[in-house]
Amino acid sequence: MNKKQCINEIIAEYTAKANAQKTTIALKLAALRKNDESFAGLENDVSALRIEYARQKANGAADPVLTARLQTAEKIFAEYMETHDIAIQPKCHCKKCEDTGWANGKLCSCVRQRLQEKITEASGISSILKDFNDSGTDFFPENLRENREKIYRLMRDYCKKFPNAQYRNVFITGSVGSGKSHLISCMANEVLKKSETVQFLTSFAFGNQMLKANFAPIDERESLISPLLETDLLILDDLGAEPVLNNITIEYLYLVLNERLIIGKNTVLTTNLSPADFLARYGSRVFSRAMDKKSTYIAYMDGPDLRLNASGATAK
Numbered sequence: 001m002n003k004k005q006c007i008n009e010i011i012a013e014y015t016a017k018a019n020a021q022k023t024t025i026a027l028k029l030a031a032l033r034k035n036d037e038s039f040a041g042l043e044n045d046v047s048a049l050r051i052e053y054a055r056q057k058a059n060g061a062a063d064p065v066l067t068a069r070l071q072t073a074e075k076i077f078a079e080y081m082e083t084h085d086i087a088i089q090p091k092c093h094c095k096k097c098e099d100t101g102w103a104n105g106k107l108c109s110c111v112r113q114r115l116q117e118k119i120t121e122a123s124g125i126s127s128i129l130k131d132f133n134d135s136g137t138d139f140f141p142e143n144l145r146e147n148r149e150k151i152y153r154l155m156r157d158y159c160k161k162f163p164n165a166q167y168r169n170v171f172i173t174g175s176v177g178s179g180k181s182h183l184i185s186c187m188a189n190e191v192l193k194k195s196e197t198v199q200f201l202t203s204f205a206f207g208n209q210m211l212k213a214n215f216a217p218i219d220e221r222e223s224l225i226s227p228l229l230e231t232d233l234l235i236l237d238d239l240g241a242e243p244v245l246n247n248i249t250i251e252y253l254y255l256v257l258n259e260r261l262i263i264g265k266n267t268v269l270t271t272n273l274s275p276a277d278f279l280a281r282y283g284s285r286v287f288s289r290a291m292d293k294k295s296t297y298i299a300y301m302d303g304p305d306l307r308l309n310a311s312g313a314t315a316k
C-alpha cells in the first residue's frame with residue numbers, strides 16, 4: 001500500500017462526509033422554505049437585519065435598537081433550527097483540524113490514527129499481530145534461549161530504527177515451530193506502529209498473485225505487482241512451502257527482491273530451508289538478492305551451529 005495514496009483517500013473521505021452533510025442541510029432548508037412559511041419569514045428577517053446591521057457598521061456604528069432586534073431574531077432562528085434538528089454548519093468530528101486533515105501545517109493526529117488503522121487492515125497480518133512487549137522469552141527452549149534472545153533484541157532494534165536500521169533485509173531461517181511466525185508478527189506490529197506500510201504474504205499467496213499478474217492485462221498487472229514494490233516493509237513468509245511455478249515463482253521473486261533492493265525498501269523473508277537449500281531451490285540470482293551480504297541479517301532460529309548444516313535437516 002502507498003502511504004500518500006492512503007492519506008489522500010482519508011482526506012477524500014473527510015471531504016465526502018462534509019459534502020454529504022452540507023447537501024443534507026441544504027435539502028432540509030429547501031424543504032422548510034417550501035413547506036413552512038414561518039421559517040421562510042424568520043430567515044428573511046434575519047437576513048435583512050444582518051444586511052442592515054453590516055451597512056450601519058460600515059458607516060460607523062450600528063443603532064442599538066437594530067442590534068437588539070438582530071440578536072432577538074438570531075436567537076429565535078437558532079431555537080427554530082435546534083427544534084428541527086438542523087445544524088447550519090456541518091458537524092466536525094475532529095476539533096483540531098475541523099475535518100480538513102491538516103492542523104498547523106501538519107497532518108492532523110486524527111489522520112495519522114486513521115492511516116495506521118488503514119495500513120494495518122491492508123497489511124494482511126492484522127489478525128495475528130503480536131507485541132514485543134508482551135513476548136516474554138520464557139517460551140524459548142533452554143538450549144536456544146541465548147540465541148533467540150539475541151535475535152529478538154536485534155529484530156526489535158531493527159524495527160525501532162526502521163527503515164534506517166543497519167540491515168535493510170532480514171532472512172529468518174528455522175524449522176517448523178521455531179517461532180518464525182511469532183517473531184514476524186511482532187516485527188510487523190512494531191513497524192505498523194510507526195505508520196510505515198507493511199505487506200504480508202505467504203509464499204503460496206505470493207505465487208498465486210504473481211501467476212495472476214503474469215497473465216493479466218498490463219494495467220491490472222501493475223496493480224498486482226506495484227503494492228509489493230511500494231510497501232515500506234514486505235514480508236514473504238514460509239518460502240519453500242509453495243509449489244515452484246515454471247517461469248513464475250523464481251522470476252517474480254527475483255524481480256520483487258531486486259527492485260526493492262534498488263529502491264532501498266526493506267524485505268523480510270522466512271523459510272524452513274537452510275541457506276544452502278534455499279540456494280538450491282531458487283538459484284543464485286534470487287539467493288544473492290535474498291541474502292545480499294552487505295544488507296542482510298540472517299536469523300538462525302534453530303541456533304547458530306546449524307548454519308554449518310548444509311543439508312537443512314534441522315531438529316524440531
Ligand SMILES: [Zn+2]
Nearest residue numbers: 094097108110
Ligand atoms: Zn483532525
